[in-house]
Amino acid sequence: MESLHHLIFGLGIALIPQNIVYCFLGVLYGTLTGVLPGFGPSAAIAILVNIPGEAASVVTCLDGYQMAKQGRAGPAIGIAAFGSFIAGIIGVIGLMALGPPLADFALKFGPLEFICLIILGLSMVSLLSTGSTIKALIMAAFGLFLGTIGVDPEYGGFRFTFGLTVLSDGVGLIPAVMGLFGISEILLNVEAGEGASSIVQAKIQNMLPSFKDWMESKWAILRGSLIGFFLGLLPGGGAMLASFVSYTVEKKFSKHPERFGHGAIEGVAGPESANNAAAQSAFIPLLTLGLPSNTVTAILLGALMIHGVIPGPVLISQNPEIFWGVIASMILGNAMLLVLNLPLIPLWVKVLRIPYSYLFPLILLFCVVGVYTIANNPADVIVMLVLGVIGYGLRKLRYEPAPLVLALVLGPLFERSVIQGLKITYGNLWMLFTRPICLGLLFITVLFLFIPYLMKFKQKAVDSGFKE
């Protein structure tokens, strides 16, 4: 009841006309930059042209793009928008109700806990792939290796740069994602002679999700929201892991997992919900403890400090208008985003009708400019092109890039955690089994990996019992 009063107080702050205008401008600018490939994450671009703007959008490409090719881009973008809105509201409610205790829980995550969390994440690699499991594992290991290129985080020396300055900062995530997905997709389509045709050959169906789509997606949205909310609390790769974990959970729980990778709407609804929920819960460590968990919250921390506001345990008591105003503005921002994006769906879907010979140069241009503007360095574009060619070759040979990207994202954090874990335990990683959070995560990993085999074994036993 008290939280409700506080929320009404926060809404009173957020609904001041000046603040509404600022909120709208922020949402509008975010939408405009997000839709340009390479400039930011956008479910629409991931779904329409198979270009994820960031690592968290990679899994949206897997099924979203397939849905677009089947003429169902509208429902895909629509469910992504609705799922994000619902997840955002769940995230805000969670932030209000559980913020401080969850922040304390997040602080309990040390190097050993992160090792177990990332093992859980990497164990899902096989579920990201629709093809050979061993090829997916090779890609994941290759992604972990690519994450070691550049400056060694412990000793500061260069590793595997071979004298190339462009690799001194490592393999950038955005050039890697754009190259492996976007550029390789363009090359495959050009090779197949897609010039005169458009991306989608099938009749474009509904612009919004149907009742059936909602029924298929409702649990995915709820599960994704919860997964994203809890993983978003963790500093580092927690939020990026959220969409991957959500995708693999949906595939695992689905009665028809073979649909995933071929246009399953749950494969869009779950990850997009997880992504947005993680974005909300990332504010919990910032507002309650003063600890930013990602780049966005770090920038926000700087902005608050410039204005003399110190986030932390006393923020709620000393500056309640800031705390509750931020929470209320999240609700407002989520609603504005939904209202802004839904009318644009028919426009986005029209993009699919443009002949590919006109479309792919535009996509390529946006990728080039998007990657260049990261650091105003043409070498980043060369890296993207090289990875694009590699991605093209790998996809021709049925090696999928999604596991590679997952491992590339998690690799640096995994290495740091392993090195720190070995140092603090004096090389005795068996201490993992003495820590309750580690045990819990390892147990979930084992369940995830072995439950399908146990179910098959049980089914075989039942079937052989019937035959006798």
Place this chain on the structure above:
Amino acid sequence: MVIDLITTIIFVSFAFVMTVQSVKLGLGTWEEPGPGFFPAFTTIVIGTLSLVHLISQVRRSRTKEKTEFDLGPQWVKVFGLMVITFLYIQFLWDKLGYLISTTIWLVFVFKLGNIQSWKKCLIISVGIVIISYILFVKVGQCFLPKGILGF
């Protein structure tokens, strides 16, 4: 099938070479891992998995099971597209600036995309470059190379 085998052998060789490089960086000890510790772990995993895959492929080749690999009808265009894009970024981008270099590049890319008329390619390219310049530089406040035009 042969290409699949060759790729797997490449992965095995890559893993071997990079493991040697990692050892040269220094593996350290369990209590104090060196800079080559984690990379060596990853390359050993790559090598092991690739060897397992290689063995399974060799066994499959004995059963004459085939996997498909084919180049599409326009594979030369793929090569051409990458070459001209590389040349555009490496040699034209900074020297000529965004406006001129991108116009030249887009003309060739549209031609690769089967647009027959050079005039049409040029008109569309100029239009796209102007609109994108306004979008990226004026609205988005991005920095793009000015080159010989100075803007």
